[in-house]
Amino acid sequence: MLQNIEVIEVLKGIPFEQILRDLFLYSTKEPWFFTEYSFLLVFGVFVFFYALLFDWNIVRKLYLVAFSLFFYYKSSGPFLALFLTQVTCDYVFAQWIQKSEGFSKKLLVTISILFSLSFLLYFKYANFFIENTNLLLLTHFEFVDLFLPIGISFYTFQSISYLVDVYRGQINASTNFLDYAFYMTFFPHLVAGPIVRASDFLGQVNHPTRPNAFVFKESFVRILLGLIKKLFIADYLAKYVDMVFEQPGFYTGGENLLGVFAYTFQIYFDFSGYSDIAIGLALLVGYRLKENFDNPYNSTNITVFWRKWHISLSSWLRDYVYIPLGGNRKGEFNTYLFLLITMLIGGFWHGASWKFVFWGAAHGLALGFHKLIKNKIPDYWLISGLGWLSTFLFVSFCWIFFRAADFPSALEIINRIAYHSQWQDFAGFWYSRFEISVLLLAVMAIVMIPQKFKQWSIERLYYIPSFFWIFFLLIALQVIIQFKDEVVQPFIYFQF
């Protein structure tokens, strides 16, 4: 009886109206991420009814598209209209491209790509162009007050790949608008990738993997691992990273160096955590997305790194920028030039700032340099070890420009590391920031463990019956609550 009264007291204290408002209305302060508990709750309800509708193909597709649009509305609010406009126009453009021939086909694909890019250019780069025009021409154009629609960089690249593939004849334009809308709006990849190719996904739309115990457990593992990577590891590292990058002058060289390493791991665990959740959610509803990361910090050279880091973007850049430019078919010098141009575009895609361009240029030059010397490097374990170390340090170095607020901040960090580092810094760091030290060592160890061993370990879990996985979910979420910061950091790649 007493317990019943207590439960009633708890229920009376719950502001149901507020909760419903939070669940169903868009809030600029709290856009929906996969890490929001309200999302996980609504997703659970969605999946339950999805199971009931699973065998009615059209109803199931409509239901999933509706949920995806609701998800985008909760993430971006009114920009849903812009997104729907782009989806509809691309669908129509693809039909026209398929039906036309010769010059008109080329013209149509050019117009459609420019149309897709125009939204991205306007929302993401307008102020960058205004700023640089003012700087160069001493004009006084005012900045435009713009809010970047979430996911625009990802879905723009996705629609470009679809239009180009139709143009090249690699795929047929979708004749079913619902199927195309399903592909474009599919919520797991909608706001921060992976960039899914139509050739990989459209074929799955009407033939989802039927639910079974293995799919259930695999998707749960991916979702839980992703949540832990993001909310436990990346967000914990973010606390230290933010401190150092905000005021690098306040910290010793050693602390700055460890701040750079912490960011190196933060961005990996943040984005790969997001990708894991996206892959897990997609798998749960019957669709398999391609892997986006493959233990990239294990790479022994920069070329391999880019085959393992943000695979969907790097392969997109390869297929739609590097190879169309000429790839390695137009001489040695041009190969290096095309690599540089490709990586400059990759850098610029990440943000409208010269620091991203610099980051891209550094990687482009490194890729060119590796291409130049790769045939002269002996295949020897010591050289591989040195290759791993130099790749890791180079990538970490480049992240400084990626994360720092601006160039002067980045240079200050480098200056602190180069001229104000002492061995005592590390001992001091160990004693004063014990938790971060342990976490850094742990994530380094995680990164170094071969993928095969990790996979083998995870597969042992699949022997546990499906019923008990609810406890895994409960334990994982409670562990995250125990350690996570009050303010969840948005996914780093949401801003791109």
Place this chain on the structure above:
Amino acid sequence: MKSNKGYLAWAGLCFVAVVSLLFLYSYSSETLMIGGVELKKIGGASIVEEPFLDTLSIDTSAMVEQIPATTDSIPETPKSKLDTTSQDEMFSVAAPVLPDSTMSDSTHHRILLIGDSEAGGMKNVLNDYCRSNGHKLVATVEWYSATSMNFARGDTISKIISRYKPTYIFVLFGLNEVLARDFANRRALARMFQKRIKHVPYSWIGPTNWGQDFVVTDAFRAAADSAAFFSSKTMVLPKGEDGRHPSLNGYRIWMSYIANWVQTSARWKIKMLPPVRSGYPKKYRTIILNAAEYRGY
């Protein structure tokens, strides 16, 4: 492998059940412990400093019934009605709202410190006392340049109390209004503020004043349960470099008097023995506000 839609439905139920359970727990006043470790609640973590805006988004809905709507604005009091109050009224005692604790208890409290810049100076010293005595300082509110107007008129404090669910509150503000002479207004504001905290045991510490306090200490004492009010009016403390706040040593001396009073004479006594050491880990949340940017009403 055999396919079965039941797996999909079970997955959905897992998410709904687990997240609902965690939400329900977050609204429960009970705190579960496992092996001496407190199970935290959704949105109930954590450590470092919180951005100003986040404070404003704290959910207040749970407080709707507890805070009378009238406390959200100052009653329009005609000037003629502002009395010149006799000494008797100045020291009147507010009606007790919670049962007396007649002896110092050994409960481990969740403590909230609310105040102005002096709270900022006091927080680490208080944290040492709390940690040493088994309490948990859950959060501190440092509202720079704030007066009783800020604390009383807006619902920021109610939101914060609703959010952190303290079992004991320390109040420490008034330094920014020691030169005020409008006793009745200050008392009205202090009463308004007292209504916001009265459902939780509290100790209200008067401001240091460096000999310049005209009415503030008396007005606050009149609004608070008098036995829950600690006057710092006659205290002589070492000053800090700015000449306006106590030095670190000053805060320590001040806290030692407060702690002694809290466990021997206060209206709601709690264990507050001198700390066995200083510099405990600072695992409380600091909410920093600035009255120049955020009035709170």
